[in-house]
Amino acid sequence: MQACMWLAGVSITNGEDELLNSLVEQESPESKLQTSVVLGGCITIGAVVVASLLGQDPWGGLSLSTSTLSAAGMGLVVALPMAALRIWSWTPTAARAIPALQDVHDGQLELHKPWLASMDRSQVFTLMALEVLPLTMLLFPAGQAGIMAAVAMYGQLLNGSSLDAPSHESYLTLLALVLTALVSGMGRAMELSVSEEEYELVQTAARSADRYYRTVAADMHTSPAEASRAAEAFRFVAQAWVQTKGEASLLAGVITVVDVLVLGALWHGTSNLAAPAAVALAINAVDYWHLHSAVLRKEAKVAGRTGSGSGGN
Numbered sequence: 001m002q003a004c005m006w007l008a009g010v011s012i013t014n015g016e017d018e019l020l021n022s023l024v025e026q027e028s029p030e031s032k033l034q035t036s037v038v039l040g041g042c043i044t045i046g047a048v049v050v051a052s053l054l055g056q057d058p059w060g061g062l063s064l065s066t067s068t069l070s071a072a073g074m075g076l077v078v079a080l081p082m083a084a085l086r087i088w089s090w091t092p093t094a095a096r097a098i099p100a101l102q103d104v105h106d107g108q109l110e111l112h113k114p115w116l117a118s119m120d121r122s123q124v125f126t127l128m129a130l131e132v133l134p135l136t137m138l139l140f141p142a143g144q145a146g147i148m149a150a151v152a153m154y155g156q157l158l159n160g161s162s163l164d165a166p167s168h169e170s171y172l173t174l175l176a177l178v179l180t181a182l183v184s185g186m187g188r189a190m191e192l193s194v195s196e197e198e199y200e201l202v203q204t205a206a207r208s209a210d211r212y213y214r215t216v217a218a219d220m221h222t223s224p225a226e227a228s229r230a231a232e233a234f235r236f237v238a239q240a241w242v243q244t245k246g247e248a249s250l251l252a253g254v255i256t257v258v259d260v261l262v263l264g265a266l267w268h269g270t271s272n273l274a275a276p277a278a279v280a281l282a283i284n285a286v287d288y289w290h291l292h293s294a295v296l297r298k299e300a301k302v303a304g305r306t307g308s309g310s311g312g313n
Contacts, residue, residue, distance in 0.1 A: 061273055083283055124288055131284075132284050
């Protein structure tokens with residue numbers, strides 16, 4: 001039990017990250033939204049500049065037209081089964097079927113908790129839209145154009161022939177989408193993976209387990225055999241913790257790869273960014289709803305303990 005409690009706190013032992021999270025958590029919801037507007041605006045401007053320089057429509061086909069409404073409707077049709085699957089992923093049944101899902105959600109909660117603290121539902125969904133929409137623009141019109149241009153350039157340097165020809169265009173488009181999905185998946189996996197500092201801390205603790213439990217045994221008049229078993233149990237728990245974090249990281253990466261592939265295929269199929277944007281908003285709304293609900297439950301528990309403590313005084 002002591003080992004499990006210690007390992008549960010390993011992920012927040014980085015002092016700088018903990019200080020940053022604390023500062024963000026203490027900010028007002030309005031201040032967090034202002035920060036999100038600035039960050040989203042910077043991403044949007046960057047995406048527009050990159051796409052424009054590469055001769056692509058930076059808005060991915062978006063316009064005030066019936067075609068955009070049709071694409072958004074198509075996106076909502078695709079979003080329904082994806083959102084239903086995402087809702088299922090938050091159920092106890094899904095956690096029993098795929099144990100790593102719970103670790104993925106715990107990792108998401110740790111990342112988003114400072115931003116969602118003290119917010120109401122409308123503020124949370126505004127924050128979500130300010131994150132999702134600029135990133136969708138960055139991934140597809142700008143990101144796809146950049147990757148296709150880079151691949152075409154290197155192909156010409158290596159082969160002496162251009163990959164911009166119509167016969168190569170479909171392969172180039174597919175390659176760009178796959179690379180975008182893989183890079184996005186790697187980024188998400190790295191967010192939830194064991195950091196170098198965490199890994200070193202766990203390994204150092206595992207190596208020192210024998211000495212620690214022998215010292216504890218001497219103080220508590222415990223036999224050396226019991227101390228040895230306790231040290232071995234700690235090493236087993238530490239190894240299981242690292243493995244569990246790795247499985248959660250891999251699963252999060254796979255989910256992201258699949259999401260990006262679906263969104264990209266929908267964008268290419270409709271030639272309008274409204275379709276993938278609708279899907280991205282729907283599936284992220286499910287995640288943010290559950291993450292915010294978890295934050296609200298924790299805030300209610302803290303308020304309850306504070307209230308009972310004040311009442312006792």
